[in-house]
Amino acid sequence: MQNTGSFKLRGIVNTMANLSRTDKETSSGGLVTMSAGNYGRSFAYMCSELGVRAKVVMPLTAPQNRVDIIRSYGVDVEKLPSSEMIARVDRCVAEEGMEFMHPFDDPRLIAGHGSLGLEILEDLPDVDVVVVCCGGGGLLAGIAAALKLSGNEAKIFGVEPEGACTMYLSLKEGRAVSKPDAKSIAGGLAPPFAGKLTYSIVKQHVEKVVLVTDSEIIDAVRTLYQNGIVAEPSGAAALAALRCNKIGDVAGKKVVLTISGSNVSPVELSELLK
Amino acid sequence: MCCSRIALADVKAAGARIRGHVHNTPVMRCSNLDSISNLQLQFKCENFQKTGSFKIRGALNALKLVCQKWAREERRPAVVTHSSGNHAQALAQAARWCGLTAHIVMPHTSPAVKQDAVRAYGGHITLCDPTEKARKEAATQIMQRLEPNAVLIPSSNHIDIIAGQGTLAVEFLEQVPQLDAIVGSIAGGGMMAGICIAAKALKPSIRLIGSEPKNADDCARSLAAGRIIPNASPPVTIADSLAVSVYDIPWPVLKSHLEGVVTVSEEEMVTAMRLVWERMKLVIEPGAACSVAAVLSNQFRALVGPEVKRVGVVLCGGNVDLRPPALD
Numbered sequence: 001m002q003n004t005g006s007f008k009l010r011g012i013v014n015t016m017a018n019l020s021r022t023d024k025e026t027s028s029g030g031l032v033t034m035s036a037g038n039y040g041r042s043f044a045y046m047c048s049e050l051g052v053r054a055k056v057v058m059p060l061t062a063p064q065n066r067v068d069i070i071r072s073y074g075v076d077v078e079k080l081p082s083s084e085m086i087a088r089v090d091r092c093v094a095e096e097g098m099e100f101m102h103p104f105d106d107p108r109l110i111a112g113h114g115s116l117g118l119e120i121l122e123d124l125p126d127v128d129v130v131v132v133c134c135g136g137g138g139l140l141a142g143i144a145a146a147l148k149l150s151g152n153e154a155k156i157f158g159v160e161p162e163g164a165c166t167m168y169l170s171l172k173e174g175r176a177v178s179k180p181d182a183k184s185i186a187g188g189l190a191p192p193f194a195g196k197l198t199y200s201i202v203k204q205h206v207e208k209v210v211l212v213t214d215s216e217i218i219d220a221v222r223t224l225y226q227n228g229i230v231a232e233p234s235g236a237a238a239l240a241a242l243r244c245n246k247i248g249d250v251a252g253k254k255v256v257l258t259i260s261g262s263n264v265s266p267v268e269l270s271e272l273l274k
Numbered sequence: 275m276c277c278s279r280i281a282l283a284d285v286k287a288a289g290a291r292i293r294g295h296v297h298n299t300p301v302m303r304c305s306n307l308d309s310i311s312n313l314q315l316q317f318k319c320e321n322f323q324k325t326g327s328f329k330i331r332g333a334l335n336a337l338k339l340v341c342q343k344w345a346r347e348e349r350r351p352a353v354v355t356h357s358s359g360n361h362a363q364a365l366a367q368a369a370r371w372c373g374l375t376a377h378i379v380m381p382h383t384s385p386a387v388k389q390d391a392v393r394a395y396g397g398h399i400t401l402c403d404p405t406e407k408a409r410k411e412a413a414t415q416i417m418q419r420l421e422p423n424a425v426l427i428p429s430s431n432h433i434d435i436i437a438g439q440g441t442l443a444v445e446f447l448e449q450v451p452q453l454d455a456i457v458g459s460i461a462g463g464g465m466m467a468g469i470c471i472a473a474k475a476l477k478p479s480i481r482l483i484g485s486e487p488k489n490a491d492d493c494a495r496s497l498a499a500g501r502i503i504p505n506a507s508p509p510v511t512i513a514d515s516l517a518v519s520v521y522d523i524p525w526p527v528l529k530s531h532l533e534g535v536v537t538v539s540e541e542e543m544v545t546a547m548r549l550v551w552e553r554m555k556l557v558i559e560p561g562a563a564c565s566v567a568a569v570l571s572n573q574f575r576a577l578v579g580p581e582v583k584r585v586g587v588v589l590c591g592g593n594v595d596l597r598p599p600a601l602d
Contacts, residue, residue, distance in 0.1 A: 264550055
């Protein structure tokens, strides 16, 4: 129910308030980012609010309605194969003078997302367990840092799709890794690499990253729908993990689940839940 | 039975009876819908209520009173009803909580999600044709079979049901004391009657407006005529929960308290459902979309005039199959 339909705006507002080039007029190139959808959408919204020139580089798999929404904010969209996206962004920075905004591995972004953790503490200071959907790890890192650095002792779990388990693999290998074939119905949870910064924060503060299947995610979407809430697959992963007993013993405990996004149309949802 | 027998005290007693079993549902805002309507809208989210609609309030209140009445008997009664769906689910669940058996007559056109839910709550279903007459006849047959150990609990036409539904207005005014008006959908009239009794007693200046589909506008026509004029034939509307006509117990309350009834088209309800889905991320059924459509309409603005700003809208339920034909 967040403005722009996902938590992404939290981090983006904080990042844009702290841009290295403080005078927007001299930032002739504008801002560029890469995103499958929700980050791009919130990014486009803020760029439009601030009157900043911007471009979003999107994978070929991005749904047309996401592209249309971003363009409707007056932001440029380029669709490319995933393997070419980073190179394109590099050229925007080097040749067009654009400033790159990383969709998750940016301390200002992570701090902004951490506001969600602070809100949890306001509502439920004696929370026992927090379960957070994990894509690049920005939200997970932000919430974990907010809680732990506030001195809270709640256990924090991240949830990734089995087919896009970059953070899970990173924790196993002791460094941020990439998984070029990362794939899931939960597109927002499937960037092909874990962030270096997000990995280091997750390693320090998160209990465990658990995995769920795409069909477990879809069941969770259905459950939320039946309880009156529209959630996109990426947003339902935390519930999926809890329902499928991946989180361990939570009987009688105070558990907070993030429903991180709801950007899914009625038609998309019908297809999913067929 | 006259509706002047229900007072705020009955509603408050109902509140005490059902507290802890039903949710005090949240009230939500939406800046998008505020700018479309040029109003300050407050949405009471009964789509989040136990069993997915407000009906559990009345059902549980009624059954707790049944248990009280039968406490000294050795046998427990079965409870019987006929319902398009939401009351059926609510009664089945309330019966399970109270240790009673529920026999539910449902029209075969009830959405699958509602029929499945009734079964899951332990209710015994008998399907019938989608007419008032068929529903009543089937329920009567079951009553005859189970008498004397059976109690009929209708979906709206019962003072304990109406008192239970009124608890939602008590909460609403506690949550948003500055409401200028409350808008709610009308089928049998139980919900709005309960809201009228409670809200007027708590805030006499409050304005109360009903909403109905144009295709099921018996209350609007009845108010205009000053007497009950039921829908002539089973209404054809996506708002399956609003098909029945106003009953005789709620009627006098609605007649004396409602300022008017706004009627909306099928398209307006679909638009409202889509807006609530897309902007508020809430799943609501067409019966609830009816109230949203009403406050977005010119009819509403013309009815209440410019002084009304803070409008409470009851999102009465969220029990909808994923593929209602309209959203395709």
